[in-house]
Each structure stands twice: as structure tokens, then as C-alpha cells.
Amino acid sequence: MAITDWHENDRPREKLLKFGERSLSDAELLAIFLRVGVKGKSAVDLAQDLLNHFGSLHALLNANQAEFCEANGLGPAKFVQLKAVLEMSRRHFESGLQKGDAFNSPEVVARFLESELGHQQRERFGILLLDQQHHLIAFKVLFEGTLNQASVHPREVIKTALDHHAAAVILAHNHPSGDPKPSQADIDLTHQLSQALSLVDIRCLDHMILGDFGRWASLAQLGKMP
Incomplete structure (x- = not known):
């Protein structure tokens, strides 16, 4: 079943907007980043497969390019996007501390x-x-x-x-x-x-x-x- 066929409260994007990002599982958060799945799998199913492959969200986010790109559904473009998101997060946190904490x-x-x-x-x-x-x-x-x-x-x-x-x-x-x-x-x-x-x-x-x-x-x- 495609994500579009799910109940609104179960779709990751709609769930985040309605209940906040903390209400989402690791797989649901990753699915929003992936945006689409692969043939026969929704983005959430693909996300869960990737988490199982790497063992944890922690391991996936810290994988090097070779490790990341060998996983099904991922490639250099996704690797670049992920590293950009992680670096923005780091700079956001650091700049907030520099401003006064x-x-x-x-x-x-x-x-x-x-x-x-x-x-x-x-x-x-x-x-x-x-x-x-x-x-x-x-x-x-x-x-x-x-x-x-x-x-x-x-x-x-x-x-x-x-x-x-x-x-x-x-x-x-x-x-x-x-x-x-x-x-x-x-x-x-x-x-x-x-x-x-x-x-x-x-x-x-x-x-x-x-x-x-x-x-x-x-x-x-x-x-x-x-």
C-alpha cells in the first residue's frame, strides 16, 4: 500500500505537521528525508530496511560514502544531501551557543x-x-x-x-x-x-x-x- 493510501495521521509528513517531529519514529523521520521508496516498498519500508542494514540511525548518519551508497535506495546525491543537513544542524547549534549560552x-x-x-x-x-x-x-x-x-x-x-x-x-x-x-x-x-x-x-x-x-x-x- 502506498503512503498516500494511509490514514492521514499515519503519513510521516502529515503526522509531523499535526503532532510535531518528536512524535515520529526513526524510520518515519528517515522516510521524509528519502522522500520516495523503491519498487515494491514505500519510503517508510525502505527507511526501516536501511535502519536494519546499518543497525541504527546513529550508524547510518555516520556511515562513510562507500558504506552509505552501497545500501539499496541510496546514492551519492542522497549522501551529499544528508551531509549538508547534518552540517547545517551542527552550525545551527554552534551559532546559537556563540550568541550567548x-x-x-x-x-x-x-x-x-x-x-x-x-x-x-x-x-x-x-x-x-x-x-x-x-x-x-x-x-x-x-x-x-x-x-x-x-x-x-x-x-x-x-x-x-x-x-x-x-x-x-x-x-x-x-x-x-x-x-x-x-x-x-x-x-x-x-x-x-x-x-x-x-x-x-x-x-x-x-x-x-x-x-x-x-x-x-x-x-x-x-x-x-x-
């Missing part, structure tokens, strides 16, 4: 970092650069790969903070394993960088570690900051 809680920081560091297959280390009121100046990724005190250079962190006239910073990196629990190496690195930043009167407020499925750890919240 202060990074005064780990929850706000984690929500921001999810779009920057979440779902990465390699470790990435970055810093949130903040003004005196802890408003966001910029977020910069400085290092990729296995992180340790040898690979993360204090001089690069300090230079970036000074270049942006930051009064404070929040360190951040992801754990591709999915477990955000800080290691002793993470704690040692935090202490090293905090001490170096203090020499130029820049405060290190926290070190946030991103895991998977929205999990995160805050060294400040755990009492591990120097």
Missing part, C-alpha cells in the same frame, strides 16, 4: 561536543576556547590519533588559546571504544596542560571525554582536575 555545565559542553567529536573512529583532541563569561569563542581540533603526553604538545594548546584571546579553555577528546571513563594517562595529560596554561593566566576548567550513545565523562565533575 555560557558553557557553565558539563551537560551543555557534552551536548556541543557530541556534534564535534561523537561517533569518530579515531581519537581526536580539541579545545573549547572561552571568554571571561565562558561564552564560546571557537572550538579547535588540534590532534588526531592515539593521545598521550608526547603527542599532545602544550605549546600548541597555549598558542591556540593565545591566538584566540581565550580567558579559559575546556579540553576535550573522544574514546572510539565507546567507554568515556578517563584513563590515568588522560588525567596526567590534563594536569600537564592545566599547569602549562596557568603560566599564561588561562584557566583550564575541565576535560571532557566523549563515548558512544551520548555517554561522557567530566574530569571536573569527577574531582580529577588539579
Whole structure:
């Protein structure tokens, strides 16, 4: 049965307009993005097949081009559209924070970092650069790969903070394993960088570690900051 033959309250577009986007399932939201199905399948059926293929909406949205385009019903044009939508969402969220929200809680920081560091297959280390009121100046990724005190250079962190006239910073990196629990190496690195930043009167407020499925750890919240 075609979607047009469904009851109005069951059609994804009409359901969204009537009840709001939060009322839709992952498959229904994806169906709106896909717009059409394939022969013998509605857009919702195709969406559900794709979710089953990738295992989750999370995995689908983070698939690379080759993985995305090999799935039935998808191709380069859809991949480009999806990446554009995701980037607009990220910029919308970031610009809203830049206009006034202060990074005064780990929850706000984690929500921001999810779009920057979440779902990465390699470790990435970055810093949130903040003004005196802890408003966001910029977020910069400085290092990729296995992180340790040898690979993360204090001089690069300090230079970036000074270049942006930051009064404070929040360190951040992801754990591709999915477990955000800080290691002793993470704690040692935090202490090293905090001490170096203090020499130029820049405060290190926290070190946030991103895991998977929205999990995160805050060294400040755990009492591990120097």
C-alpha cells in the first residue's frame, strides 16, 4: 500500500505537521528525508530496511560514502544531501551557543561536543576556547590519533588559546571504544596542560571525554582536575 493510501495521521509528513517531529519514529523521520521508496516498498519500508542494514540511525548518519551508497535506495546525491543537513544542524547549534549560552555545565559542553567529536573512529583532541563569561569563542581540533603526553604538545594548546584571546579553555577528546571513563594517562595529560596554561593566566576548567550513545565523562565533575 502506498503512503498516500494511509490514514492521514499515519503519513510521516502529515503526522509531523499535526503532532510535531518528536512524535515520529526513526524510520518515519528517515522516510521524509528519502522522500520516495523503491519498487515494491514505500519510503517508510525502505527507511526501516536501511535502519536494519546499518543497525541504527546513529550508524547510518555516520556511515562513510562507500558504506552509505552501497545500501539499496541510496546514492551519492542522497549522501551529499544528508551531509549538508547534518552540517547545517551542527552550525545551527554552534551559532546559537556563540550568541550567548555560557558553557557553565558539563551537560551543555557534552551536548556541543557530541556534534564535534561523537561517533569518530579515531581519537581526536580539541579545545573549547572561552571568554571571561565562558561564552564560546571557537572550538579547535588540534590532534588526531592515539593521545598521550608526547603527542599532545602544550605549546600548541597555549598558542591556540593565545591566538584566540581565550580567558579559559575546556579540553576535550573522544574514546572510539565507546567507554568515556578517563584513563590515568588522560588525567596526567590534563594536569600537564592545566599547569602549562596557568603560566599564561588561562584557566583550564575541565576535560571532557566523549563515548558512544551520548555517554561522557567530566574530569571536573569527577574531582580529577588539579
